[in-house]
Amino acid sequence: MNTSFKIIISIFCVALVVTSCSRKKDSFINRNFHALGTKYNILYNGHIALEQGRETVDNAATDNFWELLTIERMQEAEDIFLPGQSKNQDFERAEEKAIKAVQKHGMNIKGKEYNPQIDEAYLLLGEARYFDQRFIPAIEAFNYILYKYPASDKINTAKVWREKTNIRLENNELALKNLKRLLDQEELEDQDLADATAIMAQAYINIKSKDSALTQLKVAAEYTKKNREKARYNFIIGQLYNEFGQKDSANLVFDKIIDMHRKIPRPYYINAHLAKVTNFDMETGDKLEFEEYLTDIEENRENRPFLDKIYYHIAEYHRANASDSMAVVYYNKSLRTNTGDKLLKSYDYSTLGDMNFDEANYRAAGAYYDSTMTNQKLNSKPYRVIKKKRENLEDVIYYEDIAQDNDSILNLVSLSDADRLEIFTAYTNDLKAKAKEAQEKAEAAERVSTGMATTDNNKVGKSQRADPNAKNGKQNFYFYNQTTLSFGKNEFVKIWGDRELKDNWRLSSSAINKAKNQQSGAVDSLATNEELFDPEFYISKIPSDQKVIDSISKDRNFAYYQLGSIYKEKFKEYELAQDKLEKLLLNNPEERLVLPSKYNLYKIYVELGLDGKADTIKNEIISDHPDSRYAQILLNPSSEFAKDENSPERIYEALYAKFNNQEYAEVISSAEANIIKFEGDVTVPKFEILKASAKGRLFGFEDYKEGVNYIALTYPNSEEGKRAEVILREVIPLLARKEFSDNNDATHFNVLYPFEANQKDEINAFVAKLNDAVSKVAYFDLTTSIDVYDSNTTFVVVHGLKSAQGASGFAEILEENKHKIVRDFYSISSPNYEIIQRHKNLNEYLASQ
Template identity: 60%
Template sequence: MKTFYKFILFLSCVALITQSCSRKKDKFLNRKFHSTATKYNVLYNGNIALQRGIDGVNNEFTENFWKLLPIERMAVSEDIFLPGQSKNADFERAEEKAIKAIQVHGMNIGGKEKNPQIDEAYLLLGQARYYDQRFVPAMAAFNNILNKYPTSDKINQVKIWREKTSMRLDNDAGAIEKLKRLLEEEKGAIEGQDLADASAALAQAYLNTNSKDSAIAQLTVAAENTKIKREKARYHFIKGQLYNEFGKKDSANLEFDAIIDMHRQVPRSFYINAHLEKSYNADVSNVDDVEFQEYLTDLEENRENRPFLDKIYYRIAEYHRNKMSDSIAEVYYNKSLRKTTSDQYLKSLSYETLGNMYFDKNVYKTAGAYYDSTMTVMTVNTKPYRVIKKKRENLDDVIYYEGIAQTNDSILRMVSLPKAEQLAIYTKFAEDQKLKEIEARKQKEEALKKESLQSVPNPANNNPRNSIGFGNPPGVSTDILNTGSSKGSSNFYFYNSTTVAYGKTEFLKIWGNRKLQDNWRHSSQSANLTTTTEVDSLTGTTEEDIRFNPETYIALLPTKQSELDSIAKERNFAYYQLGIIYKEKFKELELAKSKLESLLDSNPEDRLVLPSKYNLYRIYVELGLHIKADAIKSAIINEYPDSRYAEILLNPQSELSKDENSPESIYTQIYNKFNDELYAEVIAETEVQIKRFEGDDFVPKFEILKASAKGRLYGFEAYKEGINYIALTYGNTEEGKKAQDLIDNALPILAKKEFISDNDSDKFNVIFQFENNSGEDIDAFIKILDEEVAKIDYFDLTTSKDVYTENTTFVVVHGLKSIGGANGFAELLKSEEKDKRGRTIKPKITRPYFAISSPNYAIIQRHKNLNAYLKLQ
C-alpha cells in the first residue's frame, strides 16, 4: 500500500512540474517556476561568468598615473572581430546564459512579460556585450529593456548603462543630456551605488568634452555615494589630478590625503601614487628639508612599497636635482632604472633627464648614450620621440666637433710650451701609466692566488674517517691526525698539487732558474735570473717600454709649421660649427658665444671671420649685451661694407636675407639653369657662390649642385670626385651624410660601364649627333624632326635635346621598341617620298645617326664612352 501511495505522489509531482514548465500559462506556479529557475540557475551562472570576465579586464588593465586616469577601468581595443566572435570567453558564456534565460524562461503572454527576471537577463546580456566591447549590440539590449520593461526595478541601472554605451559610441553630448535629466527626474529616488554610477558616468562624459570643472562636481557625488573602496580611491585621485591641472594644489592634496587615510583598504598603487603626487605639490623652498627627506626615506624603506621603488627613487632623484645636488640625483635616477619595471614612460623620463644633465655638463658622448636609451623605451614616431631623435642627431655633430676642438686645442697647447714643461707633463703621465699597469698586474695576481687557494681541497672532507661518519677520537686534534702518511687525508703543503704548482711559479718569478747547490741565493749562481733593472717583477714589462718613456710622447708632437697650421685650421672650423650648432639647434646662446669668441681670438682664416661676427652680433642682441652688439655691428659695416651681412645690418627691415642676394634665391636661380642643362654656367656660378658664402650653411648645397653639373658634363669620375669631397669636407651636414650614402650605395652601381645586350631591353632611342661649334641650327633640326615624328602614329615617340659634353649635343628620339625598329625608323626618315602628283620629294633628314637601347644610352651619358659603344656596333 505504501508503494502505491509513493507511486501516486510521484505521478502528481511529475504532472505538477510538467504543468508548471509551460511558458504559455499565466499561472502562479508557472511564473514562480520560471522565475526561480532563471534567477538561481541561469542568471546565477551568467553573473558569475560576467564577474570573472570583469576581473580579467581589471587585471589586464595597467593604470597610467602619468596621465589623467579614466573613470572606468577598461582599455578599449582597436581589434576588429567578425559578427558572432567574442574577445573574452567569460563574456561569451555570460551572453549565452542571458540568451538562454530569455529563450527558455521567457513568458511573453498577451504582449506582456510575466517572468520578472527577464529584464535582468537583458541587463546581463547588455553588460556582457559592453565589456566585450561590442557596443552596438549592447545598446540594442539596453534599449529592449527600456522599451519592453519600463516598470522594471532595474530601469535606472539600465539608463546609466545605456548612456555609458552611448559615450563609447562617441555620443557624449547625448549622454550628458540624458544623464542630467535622469538625475533631476529621479532626485531622491536614485541613491547609493546607482547615484555613484550615474555621477561617475556623467563625469566621464564631461571629461570627454573637456568640461573638467563640471566633472569635479560629479566625481565628488560619486566618491561620497559609492561603497566600493577601489572606486572611491579612483574618484579622489582623478579629482586630485584635475585640481593639479587647475593649479589648486591645496585642494588636490586634500583628495590625495583622502586616499592615504584609507591606507590598506585601497590598492597599493593608489596609496603610493597619492603620496608621490602630494610630495610633488610640496613647496620645496618652504618645507623643512630634514623632515621632507625623512618622509621620502620612509617611503623608500617601507617593505610594502618595494614594487613601487622605481617611482620612489625617481621622486627622490627629482628632489635632489631641484636642490642642485646633481651627483645624488644621478645615483637615484640610476637606482630607479635598475629596478625592474614595466613603466616605460618612467624609464624614458630617467634616461632623458640624465642625458640633459650630462649635456649641461658638456659631456656630450655620455648624453648621447642616454638619449639613445631614451628612444628605446619611447613609442616610435610620436612627437616626444621625434624631439629626442632630432636632439640626438644634432648631438652627433656636437660630439664630433667637440672631439676635434679638444684634441687640437690640447696639441697646440702642448706645442706652445717649453721643452722642460713638456717633459714634466709627459713624465708625470708616463709614471701614472706605469702605476696603473703595476696596480692592474697586482690585482690580477691576487685574483689568481685567491683562486689557487680556493681550489685546495678541505682536509676535513678528504679524511677517510669523516667520509664514513667517524669523528676524531676524544682528546685528539685534527693537526695530529693529519700528520699521517696518507696523502689523501693530509693538508701538508707538498701533498697538494695546486699549491706546489703555484709555489714553483712564484719561485721562478722571483729567483729565476737556479741549480740545486749551495749558496743558490747568490746572484752569481743564477742560471737565468733577470734583474729588476731589466724586468719589473710586478709588471712583467721592461722599464724601457715606450709607454713609460716621456720622450715617446714628445716625439709625437707635430713640429712642422704646415702641420700646426692645418691643426689650427681644423680646430677653428670646429669652433665655428659648434657656435652655429649651439645657437641654431640647441639655443644654448652662452655656449655659442663662448665658442665664437674663442674662434675670433684664435686668428681664424678670413672665410670664418665675417659669419662668426654676424652670428655673435645676433647672440649679443638676444642676450641683451647691447654695447658689444653695437661694437661688432660697426666692425662688420666698416670692415665689410659690400657684404650681404652689412646690407642686412644697415637695412634690417628689408629682409635682405630673403631677397635676390640671399643664398636661397641664388641657389634657386642656379638650380633652374641646371634643369635647363646649362651645366657649364652652373659650374662657374656655383664656384663663385661657394667662395662668396664661405662658412654659410648653404655652401654644401652649392657643392652638391656643382658635383651634379660636373657629372652631367664630364662624366662619372668627375661626379665621384665631387661627392667624395663633400662627404669628407662636410661630413656632419645633411648634404655630407647624403653624399656618404651615395658613396656607399649608389656609386658602386653607377660605376658599371659594361653595355647590355639589345635583347635585354625593350626601350630604344635614335641619336643624332651635333658639334656645338659647327654653326648648325639644332633647334631648326628639332622642329623638322618633330614634324616627321608626328607622322608616325603606331609609336608613341618623343624628342629631346641632351647635352653630352661641352662640345657635343645629342638630339634624341625616344619610344622605339627594338633595335631593328630604331634603325628602320631612322632609315624611313632618310627615304624619298612621292607627292600627290607622283613627283619625288627629297627627304628632309639625312644626318648620320646611331640606334641605342635606353640602358646603354644612360651608360654612355654617365661615362662619356660613346666611342667604345660605336666600336662594338
C-alpha cells in the same frame, strides 16, 4: 495500506515535478520553479564567472597616473576576433549561462515572459559581452531588455549599461542625451546614479567638456558604494582641478583618498600623496615640513613597490628648489629601481638630458636623449621632439671630440721630454694597478669556479650524471662564469669602445668611433703586453713631423670654428661660442677662418652687450678687410647686404639656375672657386653637391660617385653629407647598372642628332626646323630637347616614339619630305638613353647594335 499511500504520494510528487517543468504553461508552481532554478543555479554561477572575468580584466589593465585616468578601469584590446570568439573564458562562461537561462527556463507564452529572472539573464549576457569588448552584441542585449521588459526592475540598470556601451562605440553625444533624459525622468538608486553620472563624466571628457565632467564626477564619488570607485573618481576629480589650476581644491580631494588608506588599492593612496607633492607651492610652503613629509613617504616600508615614482617626485622637488645635485641623485635612484614604467624612465632620462644640456655637457645630454627614445613610443610627438634635440647634438659632439683630442695631442707636443715621461709614467702605473686588480679578481673567480665544479662533481658521482660542460672537475665554459664574463666585457669596451651589434663591427665608420680612435684607448689596443706598461711606447706615438702637427692644428681650429657657429646659431649659447672663437683666433688659424670668426664674434658681443669688444672687432674687420662682404654689411647694416648678389646664398642660387640650363662646365669651375672663397660657411656643402651633380652630368657616373663619396666623408654632419650617405647606400647601386636592355622590351624611343658642343648657332637653327616638322605630326605626342652629352658633344633629341623601327622610320621620313632634315642620327630606347647619359658609353651601345 501504508505502502499504497506511499506509492500514491510518490506518484503525485513525480507528476507535480514533471508538470512544473513545463515552460509553456503559466502557473504559480511553473513560474517559481523556473525562477528559482534560474536565479540560484544558472545566474548564480554566471555572475561568479562574470566577477572572475572582471577581476582578470582589472588586474590586466595598467593605470597611467601620469595622464588623466579613464572612468572605468578597462584597457581596450586591439586584437580582432571573429564572431563567436571570446577574449576571456570567464566571460564566455557567463555568456553561456545567460543563454542557457533563456533557453532552458524562459517562459515566453504568447509573446509574454512569465519568468521574472530572464531580464537578469539578458543583463548578464550584455555585461559579459561588454567586458569581453564585443560592444555591438552587448548593446543588442541591453536594447532587448528595454524593448521586451519595460516594467523590469532592472530597466534603469540596463539603460545605464547601454549608454556605457554607446560611449565605448564613441557615440558620446547620443549617450549624454539618453542619460540626461534618464536622470530627468527617473529617480535612480545610489549605485545606478553613481554609474550613470560617472559614465556621463567620461562622455564629457571625451568631447573635451571637462568642467561638466567635474560636476558629474562629484555626484558619482558621493553616491557610489564601492571604495575602489570612490577613490578612482576622487583621483580624477583631483586631476581635473589640477588641469584647471585649482591646486588647493585638488589637494583637498587627494586628502580624501589618503584618509581612506587601507580601504582602497595602494596605487591610489600612493599617487594621491605624489600628486600633493607635485602641487607643493615652493614660494609659500613650509619647505622643512615638506621635506620631512617626503622622507616619511620614502622610508615607509609599505611604499617600496612605488619607490621609482617616489624618487622621481623627490627629484622634481629638489630641482624646483634649485638643488640640482640632489635632484640628479634621486633621478638616478629612480632609474636604479629597475622600474617597468617606461614613461617614468623616459621622464628621468629626458630631465637628466635637459640638465646636462643646460650645463652645455652635450655628450652626456646626447646619451640621455638616446635612452629617452628607447623608452618612448616610436614616432609619437614626444619621441620626435627628443629625436630632434638629439640630431641637433650630433655636430657639437663630433666637433667637441675632435677639439678635445687634438688639444690633448698638441698639448703633449708642446711639453718637454721630462714632462711627457712624468705623465705617461703615472698613466702606465695606473694601468699596472688596474691589471693587477683584474688578475686578482680573475684568480679569485677561478678558485670559486673550481670549488663549485668540485662540489658539482661530488653530486655527479652520487647521481651518476656528468656535466657536459665540465672537464676534469672544472667548469671551463667561459660564459657560465659571471666574474670572468664581466671582466671580458670591460676589456672589450676598453679596447673597442661601445660598438653596435652588427656585421663588420670592427670596421665601424661612425663619427663618434672615428673620434674615439684618436684617443689613448686606440693606442692601447695597438700595444703588445710589454709596450702596454712602457711610458716610452706612448711617448713614441706623439707626432713629431711638422706636417702632421700642422694638420692636427688645422683640424682643431676648424672644429673650434664649427663649434662657435653651432653654439651661436643652434643653441644660442653665446658665452660658449665666444670662448671657442676667441681661442680659435689665438691659435694662428688659417686665413679663411679669420674673417668669418671675427664677424661671428662681433654678433656675439652685440648679443651679450659687450659694446666695447664689439666696436673693437668691428673696426678690425673694416680696416683689415675693407673689400669683404662682412665689412660692407657692417658699414651698411640696413641694406641687408648679406643677401646681395655677392652673398653665398645668391651665388648658389645663380649657379643652380646655370645647372638647370645645362651649363655644367661653368657650374663646376664656379662651384670650385666659391668652395675656396666661402670655406667654413654653411653653404659650402651645397656647392659641393651641386658640383658633384654637374660632374656626373658632364663626365658620367664614376665622377658623380666620387663626388658624393667625398661629400659624405668631408661633411658627415651636414644635411648634404647625410643625404650623400643615403645616396651612396641606396641610389648608387641602382645607378651603377650599365647593361643595355633589349629594344623589344621598351615602349618609349628617342631619335638622337649629335652635334659638337661649340655649334650653338647650328643647334638652334636645327631645333627650330625640327620643331616645325614635329608640330605637324598629329599621330604621336612628340617633343624635342637639347641634352648635353659630354664636354664635346650635344644631342638634339626627339622624344615620344613607340618603337625602334618607328624612330628610324620617322628620321628617314624627315629626310625625304619637304623639310629635308638630313643629318646622322641614332635611334635608342629611353632606358638605354638614360644609361648612355649616365655612363657616357654611346660607343659601347652602337657596337652592340
